[in-house]
Amino acid sequence: MKQDAWKLQAVRGLGMTNFGRQMLTVLEGLPAAERARYNQTHPRAEYDFTVGNIRLWVGSDADIEAHFTRRQADFEKTVRLLQTGAYFASDSAGEAAANADPAINALLKSLYISRVTRKSTDCDACFAFVIGGLIDNTVGLLYEPDKRKVPAMNPESLIVVKPLGHGWYLFKTT
Structure with a gap:
């Protein structure tokens, strides 16, 4: 072989x-x-x-990718708001505050994103835009501009990490 x-x-x-x-x-x-x-x-x-x-x-993955492509400017705007607010700089309370911020929440709702987190993807530096799922079977979009920090696929957690370009990835967990 x-x-x-x-x-x-x-x-x-x-x-x-x-x-x-x-x-x-x-x-x-x-x-x-x-x-x-x-x-x-x-x-x-x-x-x-x-x-x-x-x-x-x-x-399908193609549906999610098409949605992301159509709305990429709004996803980017959300990332800028998250970075400016420094919600995830120190403690886990920042996640709740980020999702409750009226401007961020309105963008997430318009993007059909249930929440933004750092807990779903084994990546402390990434923003995970969770679309949905049940229990630990989730799907969403991951933002991390440094590809060296993007977590590798793992049969126990991340089963899909698909690059979409410019620091964006489609992810699925199990």
Whole structure:
């Protein structure tokens, strides 16, 4: 066997997406009056956000990449706000403050991102824009301009780290 040949170690996929597909079917079938009621009872995750978020969560990598490409300027703006606010400079309380910041929160909602964190990806310096998932099966976008700091794939945690360019990566965990 050649030394530079590929060796398949594992085949992994994002788990529990069927639950998301079922939720999407139910939500998309709601009549307008029910959607309005949904918004009243779920003010932090209104209908449009929830549907957009679930579509990305259960969608293909190509869907996520296309969404990122269309909205890259807003993702970049969010990173600048996070850096300017220095939310993650010292303690874990910074994550809650970052996600609660009105400007950042509005951008995250418009991008269908459930939260920004540094805990999901084994990377202390990265910004992880979590789209969604269940338990430890998550998907999102990772920002780290220094590729040497980007965590390697690992069958126990990061099962996808796909470069999108300019310090951005698609990630999936398990």
